[in-house]
Amino acid sequence: MAKDLEKSLKIADQRCIEQGLRLTPQRRQVMGLLLEQEGPRSAYDLLDELQSRHQPGAKPPTIYRALDFLVSAGLAHRLASTNRYLACGHLACDHGHERTLFLVCDQCGAVREATMDTPLKQALNRSLSQEGFTAGTQPMEMHGRCRACR
Template sequence: MTLSKPKQVIFNKAQEYCEQKGVRFTPLRASVYRILLQEDASIGAYDLLDKLRNTEDNAKPPTVYRALDFFLELGLVHKVESNNTFKACHHFGCSHPVQFLICDECGDVQEIQSQGVKETLEAQAKENAFTILTQTIEAHGICKNCQDKAA
């Protein structure tokens, strides 16, 4: 399974990040992460399992879920809550709010960082004596490619 050069750079950084954290980036985890990096859309656990079975004949659902839990804990993957899928994070190693633009036509998922969203949300939470532990914002719509195809 070959990755494009930019995605291979991300893969290598993820591998190094795991080494720095003292956790194992096993061959099986590497296979799962490669699949996640290859996808433009987010991917569900069972679709991920189907793709993994192309190289790992005996892969089972717990195998995929353990790998996903591992990546989620390290911040290498985000969960797209609205459709229960997963997307590789390209700027891991830092705590950051997650914002997604999700195309309802092709399934493409773009992670973005909108200026002021985090600060506005935190200010409103503070006004309501609320402590935010995590923040994920998902916006559903139609991407430019799908809009162009429809035109």
């Protein structure tokens, strides 16, 4: 477990270097908190955690800055529909996670980070171009019940 954590943090270091970004100690701590968690967490949950574990004096802007950085660096995701954050589930793979789809279980809160297959991407792109709409980078989210909770 702790091994996986360290390994993931190393990958995060690497990803930042590649992009010319700085994974400062503070940002790394927050990334560590995200990696430890099972599911998505709210910013204030993470703030509490950060305060009790690393930085007693941390204030809201501290956690939001770190999270914004991690999201923009592609190391974490923000679930817009529930105001929650989670580590990217595809840290290791290279395949730039464009067009991922989050499946959010409304019962247990679990989030599955699904990648869209080719036919789905194509059908979606066709619909979008028909509307003249250019998709941004924010992933899509779908709510429902996961396999375990059905």
